[in-house]
Amino acid sequence: MHRFFKRKDPEPEEQKIENVRVEEFDFSQLPTDPGLRTPICDYNANIRDQVRRAYLQKGPCQSSGYEFPKRKFGVSQCRRFNPSWFKEFGDWLEYSIEKDAAYCLYCYLFKTAKGKQAGGETFVSEGFTNWKCKDRLNIHVGQHDSEHHKARMDCEALMNQDEHIQSVLHKQSRQMRNDYRIRLNASIDCIRVLLRQGLSFRGHDETESSLNPGNFLVQLEFLGAHNKEIDDVILKNAPKNCKLTSPDIQKEIVNACAIETVNVIIRDVGDSLFSILVDESRDVSTKEQMSVVIRYVDSSGHVNERFVGIEHVASTTALSLKAAIDKMFSRYNLSMSKLRGQGFDGASNMQGKFNGLKALILKENPCAFYIHCFAHQLQLALIAVAKKNLPISNFFRVVGDVVNVVGASCKRSDILREKHSDFIVEALERGDISSGRGLNQETSLQRAGDTRWGSHYSSLISLISMFSAVSDVLEIISEDDSSSPDQKTEAFNLLESILSFDFAFNLHLMKHVLAISSELSTALQKKDQDIVNAMDLVQVCKHRLQMIRDEGWDSFLEKVYHFCEQHYIGILKMDDMFTRWAPRGRPHRNRPEVTNLHHYRVDLFYGVIDIQLQELNHRFSEAGIELLLCVACLCPQNSFVAFDKKKLMQLAEFYPQDLSRFDLLMLDDQLETYICDMRFNKAFQGLKGLGDLSEKLVMSKKNMVYPLVYKLLTLALILPVATASVERVFSAMKIVKERLRIRMSDDWMNDSLIVYVEKEIFLTIDNEAIVKRFQNMKTRKEQS
Incomplete structure (x- = not known):
C-alpha cells in the first residue's frame, strides 16, 4: 500500500493500531463546490475515489459524500504553476485554477480527524502560492512522524478498511457465529430424530474412546461423517466450552422443542371453547402421573384432541388433581371459563358427586359438562x-x-x-x-x-x-x-x-x-x-x-x-x-x-x-342423558331428519355463558332459515356426522351466515367421547420412560412425551423457531 510514495519511512508499531475507521471520519467538512480543485494527476483522483467508495460502503451516512470534480487541468489555464516541477509530490498535491494555489490532499482530508490541522493552514485552507520556494513542500512533508505523514497513514487506513484490527475481529466473530449456528442446527437435527422415535439420548460411557457413546453422539458423528461443513465444527473440532453436546444443552433444546409444539397447539385453540380429557396412571418408576388432553374445534371446523402435558401428582385425590390442572392452565394461559366439557374414566376420585374432580370443576364452571368415557362404559x-x-x-x-x-x-x-x-x-x-x-x-x-x-x-x-x-x-x-x-x-x-x-x-x-x-x-x-x-x-x-x-x-x-x-x-x-x-x-x-x-x-x-x-x-341410556338427546338433533344424516328446533333451543339454554337471552331470540329465527337451507342445498346431502357438517359449513362459509348455529354445533363437537387419546399418552410413556430410563426427571419426561405424542405438529416447526427459543432461555457464550 506504500507503492504510491517514493519515501518509505518505517512505521512505528503503535501506529498500525491507531488506524482511522470510516465511522470516525467527518465528511461533512469537505467542500461542495465541484470545481474548486483539480488533481495534479490522475492518481490524486484515484485516491479521492477510493476514499469516497470506502465511505459510501461503510460510512454512517452516504449523503455527506464529497462530489469529486472531473479533471479540468491544463497548462494553458495556469498562471505561474508548472506541474512538471512537482511530479515527485503528485500523489498528495492538488491545484486550484481559480485561486492559483496548491493544497495537500492528505492534510485537508484529515484536518479534523485528529482534532488538529496537519501541516498548518497554508496547505489546508489558505493554499500554497509561494512557487519560488519549492523547498517549502519538502518541509511540509517532513520526517516519518510529521503531521503530513500521519494524515497520509490515516488516508491509507481509510482506504484499506479490511486491514483494520476491528475488521479482522469482526470477520473472526462472524466466522465463529457461523460455526456456532451450524453446530447448533446439527444438534437440533439429531435431537429431532431421537424425539420422534422416543429413543434415549445418553450412553453409559460418553468418552471419545467409547464405542457406544449413546444415541445422540452417534447420530452427531454420523451426521458429520456425511457433511464436511458440519464435521469441521462439531465434537473434536468444536471449542471445548461450546460443543453443544452436554446433557443440560440437550434438555434445554428438548424443552425448546416442547414449548414450541405446545405454543402451536395453544395458538390453534386461540379463544375457542374446549374440553379436557384427564386420566392418571403410574409409570415404570411407580410415580403417579396425570395426563391432560384438550379437545377443540379449529378454524377449519375439524375436531382435534391434543396432548398438552403430563403432571406428577403426589396423590390421586380430587384436590391434588384439580391443583395440577390449575397449574397447567396457568402455564399455558388457558382459561377455566372457556371449558365446556370434561371426560374421565369413571373412577370415584374423578366422577364423585360431591368431592370428585368433576364436582370441583363444575363448582367453578357450571357449563363444563361431564361425559363418562364411552370406551370405559363398554x-x-x-x-x-x-x-x-x-x-x-x-x-x-x-x-x-x-x-x-x-x-x-x-x-x-x-x-x-x-x-x-x-x-x-x-x-x-x-x-x-x-x-x-x-x-x-x-x-x-x-x-x-x-x-x-x-x-x-x-x-x-x-x-x-x-x-x-x-x-x-x-x-x-x-x-x-x-x-x-x-x-x-x-x-x-x-x-x-x-x-x-x-x-x-x-x-x-x-x-x-x-x-x-x-x-x-x-x-x-x-x-x-x-x-x-x-x-x-x-x-x-x-x-x-x-x-x-x-x-x-x-x-x-x-x-x-x-x-x-x-x-x-x-x-x-x-x-x-x-x-x-x-x-x-x-x-x-x-x-x-x-x-x-x-x-x-x-x-x-x-x-x-x-x-x-x-x-x-x-x-348408554339416551333417556338418562338429556344433553345428548338435544345434541342428536344436529345430526345431518338422512337430510337432517333428526332436526328438532325445540330441543335445539333447549340445548342452547344449557350454555348461558355463550348464548345470552338476545342470542336465543336470534337463534330461534336463525334455525328456521338454517334447516331450509341445509335440506335444499345439495352440498350438504350425504353427510355422516357432526364433524362433516362442521367442516362443510366452514368450507362453504355458512358458519358466518349462521354464527349462532355454528356455535351450537361447536359446543356439541367438543363434548368428549372417550379417553382413548389420554390412554395413548400412557402407552407412549412406556416407550419414552422405559426400564433403562427409570431415573428421568418429570420435566424431561414431559418435554419428551409432548414432542413424541404430537410429532405431527412438531414436524411443522422450523429449526429457526427452536434456535430462537433456545437462545432466549438464558445468556449464551455464543449468539447465532
Whole structure:
C-alpha cells in the first residue's frame, strides 16, 4: 500500500493500531463546490475515489459524500504553476485554477480527524502560492512522524478498511457465529430424530474412546461423517466450552422443542371453547402421573384432541388433581371459563358427586359438562357378562390358563409355532384354506389385557385359529417325562376342558359377542369421533345383538358343530337331558331337569346376550342423558331428519355463558332459515356426522351466515367421547420412560412425551423457531 510514495519511512508499531475507521471520519467538512480543485494527476483522483467508495460502503451516512470534480487541468489555464516541477509530490498535491494555489490532499482530508490541522493552514485552507520556494513542500512533508505523514497513514487506513484490527475481529466473530449456528442446527437435527422415535439420548460411557457413546453422539458423528461443513465444527473440532453436546444443552433444546409444539397447539385453540380429557396412571418408576388432553374445534371446523402435558401428582385425590390442572392452565394461559366439557374414566376420585374432580370443576364452571368415557362404559358392560354368568366366568379362566401354560417357555412356544405350521400345510393341501399375500402369517396365542376387555376378542380369535396346535402342545406336556407332575396334571386337565362341547360352545358364543362390541370399541378410539356418532354406534351394537338373539341360533349352532367335527370334539344331542355338575356326595337340590337344547340356547345363548343388552341399555341410556338427546338433533344424516328446533333451543339454554337471552331470540329465527337451507342445498346431502357438517359449513362459509348455529354445533363437537387419546399418552410413556430410563426427571419426561405424542405438529416447526427459543432461555457464550 506504500507503492504510491517514493519515501518509505518505517512505521512505528503503535501506529498500525491507531488506524482511522470510516465511522470516525467527518465528511461533512469537505467542500461542495465541484470545481474548486483539480488533481495534479490522475492518481490524486484515484485516491479521492477510493476514499469516497470506502465511505459510501461503510460510512454512517452516504449523503455527506464529497462530489469529486472531473479533471479540468491544463497548462494553458495556469498562471505561474508548472506541474512538471512537482511530479515527485503528485500523489498528495492538488491545484486550484481559480485561486492559483496548491493544497495537500492528505492534510485537508484529515484536518479534523485528529482534532488538529496537519501541516498548518497554508496547505489546508489558505493554499500554497509561494512557487519560488519549492523547498517549502519538502518541509511540509517532513520526517516519518510529521503531521503530513500521519494524515497520509490515516488516508491509507481509510482506504484499506479490511486491514483494520476491528475488521479482522469482526470477520473472526462472524466466522465463529457461523460455526456456532451450524453446530447448533446439527444438534437440533439429531435431537429431532431421537424425539420422534422416543429413543434415549445418553450412553453409559460418553468418552471419545467409547464405542457406544449413546444415541445422540452417534447420530452427531454420523451426521458429520456425511457433511464436511458440519464435521469441521462439531465434537473434536468444536471449542471445548461450546460443543453443544452436554446433557443440560440437550434438555434445554428438548424443552425448546416442547414449548414450541405446545405454543402451536395453544395458538390453534386461540379463544375457542374446549374440553379436557384427564386420566392418571403410574409409570415404570411407580410415580403417579396425570395426563391432560384438550379437545377443540379449529378454524377449519375439524375436531382435534391434543396432548398438552403430563403432571406428577403426589396423590390421586380430587384436590391434588384439580391443583395440577390449575397449574397447567396457568402455564399455558388457558382459561377455566372457556371449558365446556370434561371426560374421565369413571373412577370415584374423578366422577364423585360431591368431592370428585368433576364436582370441583363444575363448582367453578357450571357449563363444563361431564361425559363418562364411552370406551370405559363398554368395558364395564363386557366385564358384567363374565361376573354375572358363572359358566362364562369359568370359561375365561380356562382360556387364561391355556395361554399361560402353552406360552410358559420358549420351548413350548416353538413347538406351538411348529405344530401350527404343519396344520397350515395340511390345510392348504386339502384345500380347506387358501394361500395368498398376507395370509397364513406366523402367529402365537395373544394374551388378553386386564384393562381392555376388547383384547379378549383377539385372544379368542388366535385360540380358534391355533386350536389344533394348542391341543397337541397340551398333549405333549401331559406326556412329557421331563415335565413336573403338577405341570402334567394341569396340562391334562386343560386338554380335557378345551376338548369338551361346552368349551367349544362358549368359545364361539363369546367370540360372536365380543366381535360386535370390538367394532364399537375400535370406533370409539378415533380422535374426531363426535358424541352423536358414538351413540349411533351403540345403537348399532344393540341392534346386532338383538338380531343374533332372534335369528342367529341355527347358524351359530352349525358353526359350533363344524368346529367340533374338525377337532374331534364329541357333539351332544340337543334332545338329551342336560347333566348338571355338582360336588361329589351333594344332591342337585331338586333342580328341574332340562334338555341340552334348553341349557345351551336359553341359559347360555340367550342369557349372555340378554346380560350384554341389559348392560348396554343401562350404561348408554339416551333417556338418562338429556344433553345428548338435544345434541342428536344436529345430526345431518338422512337430510337432517333428526332436526328438532325445540330441543335445539333447549340445548342452547344449557350454555348461558355463550348464548345470552338476545342470542336465543336470534337463534330461534336463525334455525328456521338454517334447516331450509341445509335440506335444499345439495352440498350438504350425504353427510355422516357432526364433524362433516362442521367442516362443510366452514368450507362453504355458512358458519358466518349462521354464527349462532355454528356455535351450537361447536359446543356439541367438543363434548368428549372417550379417553382413548389420554390412554395413548400412557402407552407412549412406556416407550419414552422405559426400564433403562427409570431415573428421568418429570420435566424431561414431559418435554419428551409432548414432542413424541404430537410429532405431527412438531414436524411443522422450523429449526429457526427452536434456535430462537433456545437462545432466549438464558445468556449464551455464543449468539447465532
